[in-house]
Amino acid sequence: MVVTQVNKITELSKQSGIISIDHVTFYVSNAKYAAAYFTRFFGFKLIGYKGLETGSRSMCSYVVSQGDVVLVLCSTYQYGSGDLWSIVSSRGDMVKDVAFTVDCLDNYLNKLVTNGVEIIRQPWTESDQHGSVRMAVISPFGDITHTLIERTRYSGTFLPSFHPPLESKNFDEPLDISPEYRVSFKVIDHFVPVLNAGQLEKAFDYYSKLGLETFYSVDDFKVKTDKSRLNMVIVANKSKDVIINLVAPSAEDKLSQLHEFLKYNNGSGIQHLALRTDNIVATVTGLRARGVQFLEIPSSYYDKLRQRLDSSKISIKESIDTLEKLQILCDFNENGYILQLFGKPLFDRPTSYLEIIQRNNHSGFGAGNVQALYEAVERLQKQRGNL
Numbered sequence: 001m002v003v004t005q006v007n008k009i010t011e012l013s014k015q016s017g018i019i020s021i022d023h024v025t026f027y028v029s030n031a032k033y034a035a036a037y038f039t040r041f042f043g044f045k046l047i048g049y050k051g052l053e054t055g056s057r058s059m060c061s062y063v064v065s066q067g068d069v070v071l072v073l074c075s076t077y078q079y080g081s082g083d084l085w086s087i088v089s090s091r092g093d094m095v096k097d098v099a100f101t102v103d104c105l106d107n108y109l110n111k112l113v114t115n116g117v118e119i120i121r122q123p124w125t126e127s128d129q130h131g132s133v134r135m136a137v138i139s140p141f142g143d144i145t146h147t148l149i150e151r152t153r154y155s156g157t158f159l160p161s162f163h164p165p166l167e168s169k170n171f172d173e174p175l176d177i178s179p180e181y182r183v184s185f186k187v188i189d190h191f192v193p194v195l196n197a198g199q200l201e202k203a204f205d206y207y208s209k210l211g212l213e214t215f216y217s218v219d220d221f222k223v224k225t226d227k228s229r230l231n232m233v234i235v236a237n238k239s240k241d242v243i244i245n246l247v248a249p250s251a252e253d254k255l256s257q258l259h260e261f262l263k264y265n266n267g268s269g270i271q272h273l274a275l276r277t278d279n280i281v282a283t284v285t286g287l288r289a290r291g292v293q294f295l296e297i298p299s300s301y302y303d304k305l306r307q308r309l310d311s312s313k314i315s316i317k318e319s320i321d322t323l324e325k326l327q328i329l330c331d332f333n334e335n336g337y338i339l340q341l342f343g344k345p346l347f348d349r350p351t352s353y354l355e356i357i358q359r360n361n362h363s364g365f366g367a368g369n370v371q372a373l374y375e376a377v378e379r380l381q382k383q384r385g386n387l
């Protein structure tokens, strides 16, 4: 269905456009708690702050980073009013904006406008002693936005309006002095918007207008649980540094985990970020030592995995016993393999997740694990009274 529209991609991606994911902004009810959560549980470092002490009167933001992953956690001082308050009231703590680094913002915006993309916030420039950045904002669906950032003339740590963490706000005590707590995320591998049923094609069309191309698409992806089927199309930029898995529930299903997401998020939104590591065994060991909880996978999955690997030519460097102990899933083809697992919901609502992924010469997304993942989520969905 959606693949036919790939011809709409203009020369956009050949000339200027999206280079990488710059950072991800969460709107949350308490940014200080969220910053402590991401630093203590997930091993991020606090690198920036803005709030009352730095002249930000309406909103407070903490910036945490690890490798090339940068997260901004924002909450509002204006209880009962403002965008942030109303969005968090409606959707709970959530991913609000995935910012993209672009190479020449004004040229890129001209092409977007030619392609019919609405610019939600017209371009503006911010400067400090480290130089200047130019930014604009667009919106693919719902409350989700993409800030487009040209930062070639900027050498500061993050963005001009942010300050180094204040001494009084710095709860970033390094837990990872000890090796068993060490976590090493490199980059955001992909992110996954969940769209209302029937909205997948529109979202695909939107991202095509941004210059992203189809990576692959699957209709009614082969999930064999009773409750869930899904439609999916994956788009990416040329370098594959930006990969977006667009997902929507099949129109006939009513109780799938995607419906649970859409109910608690009050519509379309971003369900998970996948963080890539080069050493998933050490990273998950560190995360578990820090108290992070993951989806539970039955031992029958690992029995089947051992059988499938026995009849395959691929060899997995990691011990399957270790993968089983840490509940890490494995999918493979003739060229390589991926290892992946999902955390339990990040916040109160069953909406936002982190996936941890390691790639060994494999560019897939764990099609062979989808059934095990769906069954693991459905066990929790049942506990929540939503299945």
Ligand SMILES: [Fe+2]
Residues within 6 Å of the ligand: 190, 192, 245, 272, 274, 355, 365
């Ligand atoms: Fe994923």
